[in-house]
Amino acid sequence: MSPAPEHNSVKVVVCGAAGGIGQPLSLLLKQSDLISHLALFDVVNAAGVAADLSHINTKSKVTGHGRESMDEALQGAHTVVIPAGVPRKPGMTRDDLFKINAGIIRDLAEGVAKNCPDAFVLVISNPVNSTVPIVAEVLKKHGIFNPKKVFGISTLDVVRSSRFVSEVIPSVDPKSTRVTVVGGHSGVTIVPILSQIPGHASLTQEQIDALTHRIQYGGDEVVKAKDGAGSATLSMAFAGARFTNVILEATVAGKAGLVESTYVNLAADSSASTQAFREKTQLDYFALDVEFGREGVSKIHALPKVSAYEQTLLDAAIPELKANIEKGASFITAA
Numbered sequence: 001m002s003p004a005p006e007h008n009s010v011k012v013v014v015c016g017a018a019g020g021i022g023q024p025l026s027l028l029l030k031q032s033d034l035i036s037h038l039a040l041f042d043v044v045n046a047a048g049v050a051a052d053l054s055h056i057n058t059k060s061k062v063t064g065h066g067r068e069s070m071d072e073a074l075q076g077a078h079t080v081v082i083p084a085g086v087p088r089k090p091g092m093t094r095d096d097l098f099k100i101n102a103g104i105i106r107d108l109a110e111g112v113a114k115n116c117p118d119a120f121v122l123v124i125s126n127p128v129n130s131t132v133p134i135v136a137e138v139l140k141k142h143g144i145f146n147p148k149k150v151f152g153i154s155t156l157d158v159v160r161s162s163r164f165v166s167e168v169i170p171s172v173d174p175k176s177t178r179v180t181v182v183g184g185h186s187g188v189t190i191v192p193i194l195s196q197i198p199g200h201a202s203l204t205q206e207q208i209d210a211l212t213h214r215i216q217y218g219g220d221e222v223v224k225a226k227d228g229a230g231s232a233t234l235s236m237a238f239a240g241a242r243f244t245n246v247i248l249e250a251t252v253a254g255k256a257g258l259v260e261s262t263y264v265n266l267a268a269d270s271s272a273s274t275q276a277f278r279e280k281t282q283l284d285y286f287a288l289d290v291e292f293g294r295e296g297v298s299k300i301h302a303l304p305k306v307s308a309y310e311q312t313l314l315d316a317a318i319p320e321l322k323a324n325i326e327k328g329a330s331f332i333t334a335a
Protein backbone atom coordinates (compact mmCIF):
# COMPACT_ATOMS: atom_id res chain seq x y z
CA MET A 1 0.00 0.00 0.00
CA SER A 2 1.39 3.42 -0.86
CA PRO A 3 1.84 5.84 2.04
CA ALA A 4 -1.02 8.23 2.71
CA PRO A 5 -0.46 11.77 1.44
CA GLU A 6 0.64 14.36 3.99
CA HIS A 7 -2.80 15.96 4.38
CA ASN A 8 -4.34 12.56 4.89
CA SER A 9 -3.02 12.04 8.39
CA VAL A 10 -4.22 13.17 11.78
CA LYS A 11 -3.48 13.72 15.44
CA VAL A 12 -4.09 10.75 17.72
CA VAL A 13 -3.87 10.97 21.51
CA VAL A 14 -3.23 8.04 23.84
CA CYS A 15 -4.39 8.80 27.41
CA GLY A 16 -2.59 6.56 29.87
CA ALA A 17 0.25 6.19 27.38
CA ALA A 18 2.93 5.22 29.92
CA GLY A 19 0.99 2.24 31.24
CA GLY A 20 1.14 -1.47 30.56
CA ILE A 21 -1.24 -1.13 27.60
CA GLY A 22 -0.38 2.46 26.73
CA GLN A 23 3.28 1.85 25.91
CA PRO A 24 2.95 -1.08 23.47
CA LEU A 25 -0.21 0.50 22.01
CA SER A 26 1.68 3.72 21.34
CA LEU A 27 4.52 1.72 19.80
CA LEU A 28 2.08 0.00 17.44
CA LEU A 29 0.39 3.30 16.55
CA LYS A 30 3.79 4.87 15.83
CA GLN A 31 3.84 2.59 12.79
CA SER A 32 0.76 4.17 11.19
CA ASP A 33 1.15 6.45 8.18
CA LEU A 34 -2.29 7.86 8.93
CA ILE A 35 -1.00 9.52 12.09
CA SER A 36 0.92 12.80 11.75
CA HIS A 37 1.06 13.58 15.48
CA LEU A 38 1.00 11.01 18.26
CA ALA A 39 0.37 12.81 21.55
CA LEU A 40 1.05 10.77 24.67
CA PHE A 41 -0.72 11.83 27.83
CA ASP A 42 -0.15 10.28 31.26
CA VAL A 43 0.11 11.46 34.83
CA VAL A 44 3.55 9.77 35.06
CA ASN A 45 6.44 9.28 32.64
CA ALA A 46 4.77 10.53 29.45
CA ALA A 47 7.86 12.53 28.52
CA GLY A 48 10.11 9.46 28.77
CA VAL A 49 7.90 7.25 26.65
CA ALA A 50 7.50 10.05 24.09
CA ALA A 51 11.26 10.68 23.88
CA ASP A 52 11.86 6.97 23.30
CA LEU A 53 9.18 6.53 20.62
CA SER A 54 10.09 9.81 18.92
CA HIS A 55 13.35 8.25 17.65
CA ILE A 56 11.51 5.70 15.52
CA ASN A 57 11.77 6.62 11.84
CA THR A 58 8.10 6.75 10.93
CA LYS A 59 5.99 9.69 9.87
CA SER A 60 4.42 10.90 13.12
CA LYS A 61 5.75 13.54 15.46
CA VAL A 62 5.54 12.29 19.06
CA THR A 63 4.92 14.57 22.05
CA GLY A 64 4.63 13.75 25.75
CA HIS A 65 2.23 15.51 28.14
CA GLY A 66 2.03 15.31 31.91
CA ARG A 67 -0.83 16.09 34.28
CA GLU A 68 -0.64 19.87 33.73
CA SER A 69 -0.79 19.67 29.96
CA MET A 70 -3.82 17.48 29.29
CA ASP A 71 -5.48 20.29 27.34
CA GLU A 72 -2.46 20.69 25.10
CA ALA A 73 -2.36 16.92 24.48
CA LEU A 74 -6.03 16.81 23.44
CA GLN A 75 -6.26 20.01 21.39
CA GLY A 76 -7.21 19.32 17.79
CA ALA A 77 -7.22 15.54 18.18
CA HIS A 78 -8.94 13.43 15.56
CA THR A 79 -8.95 10.30 17.73
CA VAL A 80 -8.47 9.79 21.46
CA VAL A 81 -7.67 6.29 22.71
CA ILE A 82 -8.10 5.76 26.46
CA PRO A 83 -6.28 3.00 28.35
CA ALA A 84 -5.86 5.22 31.46
CA GLY A 85 -6.72 3.87 34.87
CA VAL A 86 -5.96 0.91 37.08
CA PRO A 87 -5.96 -2.71 35.93
CA ARG A 88 -7.35 -5.72 37.79
CA LYS A 89 -5.52 -7.63 40.49
CA PRO A 90 -6.29 -11.31 41.22
CA GLY A 91 -9.76 -11.65 42.74
CA MET A 92 -11.01 -8.34 41.32
CA THR A 93 -13.72 -8.17 38.68
CA ARG A 94 -13.77 -5.45 36.03
CA ASP A 95 -16.63 -3.91 37.94
CA ASP A 96 -14.43 -3.60 41.06
CA LEU A 97 -12.39 -1.10 39.06
CA PHE A 98 -15.37 1.16 38.66
CA LYS A 99 -14.79 3.39 41.66
CA ILE A 100 -11.29 4.44 40.56
CA ASN A 101 -11.61 4.40 36.81
CA ALA A 102 -15.00 6.15 36.61
CA GLY A 103 -13.55 9.44 37.87
CA ILE A 104 -10.52 9.19 35.58
CA ILE A 105 -12.72 8.60 32.54
CA ARG A 106 -15.09 11.42 33.49
CA ASP A 107 -12.18 13.88 33.70
CA LEU A 108 -10.74 12.75 30.38
CA ALA A 109 -14.16 13.05 28.72
CA GLU A 110 -14.39 16.61 30.08
CA GLY A 111 -11.00 17.23 28.46
CA VAL A 112 -12.30 15.88 25.15
CA ALA A 113 -15.39 18.10 25.36
CA LYS A 114 -13.22 21.14 25.94
CA ASN A 115 -10.38 20.49 23.51
CA CYS A 116 -11.52 18.17 20.71
CA PRO A 117 -15.31 17.90 20.73
CA ASP A 118 -15.39 16.26 17.29
CA ALA A 119 -12.90 13.52 18.15
CA PHE A 120 -13.48 9.80 17.94
CA VAL A 121 -13.23 8.41 21.48
CA LEU A 122 -12.05 4.80 21.87
CA VAL A 123 -12.34 3.50 25.42
CA ILE A 124 -10.20 0.64 26.72
CA SER A 125 -10.37 1.41 30.47
CA ASN A 126 -12.53 -1.05 32.34
CA PRO A 127 -15.28 -1.69 33.11
CA VAL A 128 -15.98 -0.83 29.46
CA ASN A 129 -19.69 -1.65 29.90
CA SER A 130 -19.87 1.35 32.25
CA THR A 131 -17.00 3.62 31.17
CA VAL A 132 -18.44 4.13 27.66
CA PRO A 133 -21.77 5.41 29.09
CA ILE A 134 -19.72 7.72 31.35
CA VAL A 135 -18.01 9.27 28.31
CA ALA A 136 -21.33 9.55 26.49
CA GLU A 137 -23.09 11.25 29.42
CA VAL A 138 -20.28 13.80 29.84
CA LEU A 139 -20.43 14.61 26.12
CA LYS A 140 -24.27 14.79 26.27
CA LYS A 141 -23.99 17.25 29.14
CA HIS A 142 -21.96 19.46 26.80
CA GLY A 143 -24.43 18.90 23.94
CA ILE A 144 -21.81 17.27 21.71
CA PHE A 145 -22.42 13.53 21.99
CA ASN A 146 -22.23 11.83 18.60
CA PRO A 147 -22.98 8.10 19.03
CA LYS A 148 -21.23 7.36 15.72
CA LYS A 149 -17.93 8.43 17.29
CA VAL A 150 -17.72 6.83 20.75
CA PHE A 151 -16.69 3.19 21.14
CA GLY A 152 -15.75 0.63 23.74
CA ILE A 153 -12.87 -1.46 22.43
CA SER A 154 -14.05 -5.06 22.78
CA THR A 155 -11.65 -6.24 20.07
CA LEU A 156 -9.67 -8.36 22.54
CA ASP A 157 -12.70 -10.64 22.86
CA VAL A 158 -12.69 -11.06 19.08
CA VAL A 159 -8.92 -11.64 18.95
CA ARG A 160 -9.12 -14.23 21.75
CA SER A 161 -12.08 -15.95 20.10
CA SER A 162 -10.23 -16.41 16.80
CA ARG A 163 -7.16 -17.72 18.56
CA PHE A 164 -8.95 -20.04 21.00
CA VAL A 165 -11.24 -21.47 18.30
CA SER A 166 -8.21 -22.20 16.09
CA GLU A 167 -6.75 -24.29 18.91
CA VAL A 168 -9.85 -26.51 18.86
CA ILE A 169 -10.71 -26.52 15.12
CA PRO A 170 -7.42 -27.00 13.22
CA SER A 171 -8.88 -25.79 9.89
CA VAL A 172 -9.60 -22.36 11.39
CA ASP A 173 -6.92 -19.79 10.57
CA PRO A 174 -6.71 -17.50 13.62
CA LYS A 175 -5.66 -14.51 11.55
CA SER A 176 -8.36 -14.53 8.91
CA THR A 177 -11.29 -16.02 10.84
CA ARG A 178 -13.28 -13.30 12.53
CA VAL A 179 -15.67 -14.38 15.25
CA THR A 180 -18.58 -12.07 15.98
CA VAL A 181 -18.71 -11.32 19.70
CA VAL A 182 -21.76 -9.44 20.97
CA GLY A 183 -23.14 -8.05 24.21
CA GLY A 184 -20.66 -6.37 26.51
CA HIS A 185 -17.07 -6.69 27.66
CA SER A 186 -17.02 -8.54 30.97
CA GLY A 187 -17.81 -12.10 32.07
CA VAL A 188 -21.29 -13.28 31.14
CA THR A 189 -21.97 -10.16 29.06
CA ILE A 190 -19.42 -11.41 26.48
CA VAL A 191 -21.37 -13.56 24.01
CA PRO A 192 -19.28 -15.17 21.24
CA ILE A 193 -21.44 -16.32 18.33
CA LEU A 194 -19.56 -19.55 17.66
CA SER A 195 -22.49 -21.03 15.70
CA GLN A 196 -21.50 -18.78 12.77
CA ILE A 197 -17.91 -19.96 12.39
CA PRO A 198 -16.88 -22.49 9.75
CA GLY A 199 -16.43 -25.92 11.33
CA HIS A 200 -18.86 -25.19 14.18
CA ALA A 201 -20.77 -28.37 13.42
CA SER A 202 -17.73 -30.43 14.42
CA LEU A 203 -17.75 -29.05 17.99
CA THR A 204 -19.29 -31.02 20.85
CA GLN A 205 -21.46 -29.17 23.36
CA GLU A 206 -18.69 -29.71 25.89
CA GLN A 207 -16.20 -27.97 23.59
CA ILE A 208 -18.64 -25.10 22.97
CA ASP A 209 -19.12 -24.67 26.73
CA ALA A 210 -15.36 -24.69 27.34
CA LEU A 211 -14.61 -22.26 24.50
CA THR A 212 -17.37 -19.88 25.55
CA HIS A 213 -16.14 -19.88 29.13
CA ARG A 214 -12.54 -19.33 28.02
CA ILE A 215 -13.53 -16.36 25.84
CA GLN A 216 -15.70 -14.84 28.59
CA TYR A 217 -13.01 -15.23 31.23
CA GLY A 218 -9.84 -15.11 29.09
CA GLY A 219 -8.76 -11.99 30.94
CA ASP A 220 -8.67 -13.98 34.19
CA GLU A 221 -6.06 -16.37 32.72
CA VAL A 222 -3.73 -13.42 32.26
CA VAL A 223 -4.52 -11.77 35.62
CA LYS A 224 -3.78 -15.10 37.36
CA ALA A 225 -0.59 -15.79 35.39
CA LYS A 226 0.73 -12.27 36.06
CA ASP A 227 0.02 -12.93 39.74
CA GLY A 228 -0.56 -9.39 40.95
CA ALA A 229 1.43 -7.62 38.23
CA GLY A 230 -1.62 -6.52 36.22
CA SER A 231 -3.93 -7.73 33.47
CA ALA A 232 -3.66 -8.22 29.71
CA THR A 233 -1.44 -5.53 28.24
CA LEU A 234 0.34 -6.87 25.13
CA SER A 235 -2.65 -8.69 23.61
CA MET A 236 -4.78 -5.67 24.54
CA ALA A 237 -2.35 -3.30 22.86
CA PHE A 238 -2.53 -5.48 19.74
CA ALA A 239 -6.33 -5.45 19.84
CA GLY A 240 -6.45 -1.71 20.60
CA ALA A 241 -4.14 -0.90 17.70
CA ARG A 242 -6.20 -3.12 15.39
CA PHE A 243 -9.39 -1.25 16.28
CA THR A 244 -7.77 2.19 16.13
CA ASN A 245 -6.34 1.36 12.72
CA VAL A 246 -9.80 0.34 11.48
CA ILE A 247 -11.17 3.72 12.63
CA LEU A 248 -8.31 5.57 10.91
CA GLU A 249 -8.54 3.51 7.70
CA ALA A 250 -12.28 4.23 7.47
CA THR A 251 -12.34 7.87 8.59
CA VAL A 252 -9.01 9.21 7.34
CA ALA A 253 -8.10 6.97 4.40
CA GLY A 254 -11.75 6.56 3.36
CA LYS A 255 -11.62 2.78 3.07
CA ALA A 256 -15.15 1.40 2.75
CA GLY A 257 -16.68 -1.77 4.11
CA LEU A 258 -14.49 -2.30 7.20
CA VAL A 259 -16.33 -4.25 9.89
CA GLU A 260 -15.32 -4.90 13.51
CA SER A 261 -17.30 -5.85 16.60
CA THR A 262 -17.40 -2.96 19.08
CA TYR A 263 -19.42 -1.79 22.07
CA VAL A 264 -21.49 1.08 20.77
CA ASN A 265 -24.50 3.28 21.54
CA LEU A 266 -27.39 1.90 19.49
CA ALA A 267 -28.53 5.42 18.58
CA ALA A 268 -25.58 5.40 16.14
CA ASP A 269 -27.77 3.63 13.56
CA SER A 270 -31.31 4.94 13.19
CA SER A 271 -32.44 2.04 10.99
CA ALA A 272 -35.69 0.34 11.95
CA SER A 273 -33.91 -2.95 12.65
CA THR A 274 -31.37 -1.45 15.09
CA GLN A 275 -34.05 0.57 16.83
CA ALA A 276 -36.28 -2.52 17.10
CA PHE A 277 -33.35 -4.35 18.71
CA ARG A 278 -32.87 -1.48 21.14
CA GLU A 279 -36.56 -1.55 21.96
CA LYS A 280 -36.57 -5.32 22.47
CA THR A 281 -33.50 -5.44 24.71
CA GLN A 282 -34.16 -2.09 26.41
CA LEU A 283 -30.41 -1.48 26.17
CA ASP A 284 -28.76 1.68 24.88
CA TYR A 285 -25.36 0.03 24.38
CA PHE A 286 -24.42 -3.32 22.91
CA ALA A 287 -21.40 -4.82 21.16
CA LEU A 288 -22.30 -5.81 17.61
CA ASP A 289 -20.53 -5.95 14.27
CA VAL A 290 -20.24 -2.37 13.09
CA GLU A 291 -19.42 -1.11 9.60
CA PHE A 292 -17.44 2.11 9.45
CA GLY A 293 -17.46 5.07 7.10
CA ARG A 294 -15.94 8.55 7.00
CA GLU A 295 -18.16 9.73 9.88
CA GLY A 296 -17.65 6.70 12.10
CA VAL A 297 -20.48 4.17 12.37
CA SER A 298 -22.13 3.76 8.99
CA LYS A 299 -24.18 0.71 9.90
CA ILE A 300 -24.70 -1.54 12.90
CA HIS A 301 -25.15 -5.11 11.70
CA ALA A 302 -28.10 -7.01 13.09
CA LEU A 303 -27.50 -9.69 15.69
CA PRO A 304 -26.66 -12.80 13.68
CA LYS A 305 -28.88 -15.86 13.88
CA VAL A 306 -28.06 -17.45 17.24
CA SER A 307 -28.29 -21.05 18.47
CA ALA A 308 -30.56 -21.98 21.40
CA TYR A 309 -27.42 -22.15 23.55
CA GLU A 310 -26.34 -18.66 22.51
CA GLN A 311 -29.84 -17.39 23.29
CA THR A 312 -29.41 -18.58 26.89
CA LEU A 313 -26.09 -16.67 27.00
CA LEU A 314 -27.84 -13.54 25.74
CA ASP A 315 -30.60 -13.97 28.31
CA ALA A 316 -27.94 -13.98 31.04
CA ALA A 317 -26.01 -11.08 29.52
CA ILE A 318 -28.82 -8.58 29.11
CA PRO A 319 -29.78 -7.88 32.78
CA GLU A 320 -26.12 -7.67 33.81
CA LEU A 321 -25.33 -5.31 30.95
CA LYS A 322 -28.35 -3.17 31.78
CA ALA A 323 -27.12 -2.75 35.37
CA ASN A 324 -23.56 -1.93 34.18
CA ILE A 325 -24.87 0.72 31.75
CA GLU A 326 -27.09 2.30 34.39
CA LYS A 327 -24.21 2.38 36.85
CA GLY A 328 -22.00 4.24 34.37
CA ALA A 329 -24.66 6.67 33.16
CA SER A 330 -25.88 7.53 36.65
CA PHE A 331 -22.30 8.26 37.77
CA ILE A 332 -22.69 11.40 35.67
CA THR A 333 -26.43 12.06 35.58
CA ALA A 334 -26.94 11.62 39.35
CA ALA A 335 -23.80 13.56 40.32
Ligand SMILES: NC(=O)c1ccc[n+]([C@@H]2O[C@H](COP(=O)([O-])OP(=O)(O)OC[C@H]3O[C@@H](n4cnc5c(N)ncnc54)[C@H](O)[C@@H]3O)[C@@H](O)[C@H]2O)c1
Nearest residue numbers: 016018019020021042043084085086087124125126156236
Ligand atom coordinates in the same frame (compact mmCIF):
# COMPACT_ATOMS: atom_id res chain seq x y z
N1 LIG B 1 -10.80 -3.23 27.01
C1 LIG B 1 -10.06 -4.29 27.30
O1 LIG B 1 -10.20 -5.36 26.68
C2 LIG B 1 -9.01 -4.22 28.37
C3 LIG B 1 -8.06 -5.24 28.49
C4 LIG B 1 -7.10 -5.14 29.47
C5 LIG B 1 -7.10 -4.06 30.33
N2 LIG B 1 -8.04 -3.09 30.20
C6 LIG B 1 -8.08 -1.92 31.09
O2 LIG B 1 -7.18 -0.91 30.63
C7 LIG B 1 -6.80 -0.08 31.74
C8 LIG B 1 -5.28 0.12 31.77
O3 LIG B 1 -4.64 -1.10 32.02
P1 LIG B 1 -3.04 -1.17 32.13
O4 LIG B 1 -2.71 -2.60 32.35
O5 LIG B 1 -2.41 -0.43 31.04
O6 LIG B 1 -2.82 -0.36 33.51
P2 LIG B 1 -1.49 0.42 34.00
O7 LIG B 1 -1.69 0.72 35.44
O8 LIG B 1 -0.28 -0.34 33.59
O9 LIG B 1 -1.54 1.76 33.14
C9 LIG B 1 -2.51 2.73 33.31
C10 LIG B 1 -1.87 4.07 33.06
O10 LIG B 1 -2.89 5.06 33.22
C11 LIG B 1 -2.26 6.16 33.83
N3 LIG B 1 -3.26 7.03 34.44
C12 LIG B 1 -3.87 6.91 35.65
N4 LIG B 1 -4.70 7.95 35.85
C13 LIG B 1 -4.61 8.75 34.75
C14 LIG B 1 -5.22 9.95 34.37
N5 LIG B 1 -6.11 10.57 35.17
N6 LIG B 1 -4.91 10.47 33.17
C15 LIG B 1 -4.02 9.85 32.35
N7 LIG B 1 -3.41 8.70 32.67
C16 LIG B 1 -3.70 8.16 33.85
C17 LIG B 1 -1.29 5.56 34.84
O11 LIG B 1 -0.29 6.51 35.23
C18 LIG B 1 -0.73 4.40 34.03
O12 LIG B 1 0.43 4.77 33.32
C19 LIG B 1 -7.37 -0.77 32.97
O13 LIG B 1 -8.59 -0.14 33.31
C20 LIG B 1 -7.63 -2.17 32.49
O14 LIG B 1 -8.64 -2.82 33.24
C21 LIG B 1 -8.97 -3.15 29.24
